Amino acid sequence: YLNQLIQFKDKPLIKVITGIRRCGKSTLLSLFNNYLIENGVREENIIRINFESFDFDHISNYKEMYTYINDRIVDKKKKYYILLDEVQMIPSWERTVNSFLVDANVDIYITGSNAYLLSSELSTLLSGRYVEIKMQPLSFKEYIDFINPGNKDNLHGLLNQYLTFGGIPT
Numbered sequence: 001y002l003n004q005l006i007q008f009k010d011k012p013l014i015k016v017i018t019g020i021r022r023c024g025k026s027t028l029l030s031l032f033n034n035y036l037i038e039n040g041v042r043e044e045n046i047i048r049i050n051f052e053s054f055d056f057d058h059i060s061n062y063k064e065m066y067t068y069i070n071d072r073i074v075d076k077k078k079k080y081y082i083l084l085d086e087v088q089m090i091p092s093w094e095r096t097v098n099s100f101l102v103d104a105n106v107d108i109y110i111t112g113s114n115a116y117l118l119s120s121e122l123s124t125l126l127s128g129r130y131v132e133i134k135m136q137p138l139s140f141k142e143y144i145d146f147i148n149p150g151n152k153d154n155l156h157g158l159l160n161q162y163l164t165f166g167g168i169p170t
Contacts, residue, residue: 004133005032010079010107014097014126017111019135022168025111026050028135029083032109036081046081047072051089062092066099073104084110094126101129137167 001017005028008015017025029048036046047069049056059065073080082100087093087110100106138146143162144155 001028001133001135002031002035005109006035008131011131012101012129014101014130015107015109016126016130016132017109017135018113018132020137021113023135023137025135026085029085029109029111033083041079041081044072044074045078046083048083048085050085052086059090062090062094062096065090065093066096069096069100073106076105078105080104080106082106082108084108086112088112098127098129139167143167 001024005015005017017028019025033046033048037043049059049065049068051059056068059068069082084093084097087097090096093110097108097110101108140159140162144152144158147161148158
């Protein structure tokens, strides 16, 4: 999934990461944030908001969201990366996202649960200017690599664990 985000980096599209709750969307956003920093993007050029965090509880509508982001874009000539986690928590969020896509030098990434960001609605909300990356829970192979990297012993026991607990990273 990280390679997909990297592939679309700096393309004039909103990158939308969807998936069921707890499948790793926020972790993917963190990995991408780290990738940006490791590849020369200054931290002040990354605007990251997790709308499930109490730190951002003061943002309750799209106008406050716009103001918060706009206040952090201090040099209009430089590229900014906007990472919005669980954006569906803000009513009419798409108004802010579309505005920045049109009016600012930004690259936008958003996450949301499938229940809130259905593909059919995304096209309407984002005027067709997006690419969707659909995250899935871990496959059995990914589960093995996650739980027990490099050790393929006791596959039967690992399969029973996988079938019992599923492919949601913990």
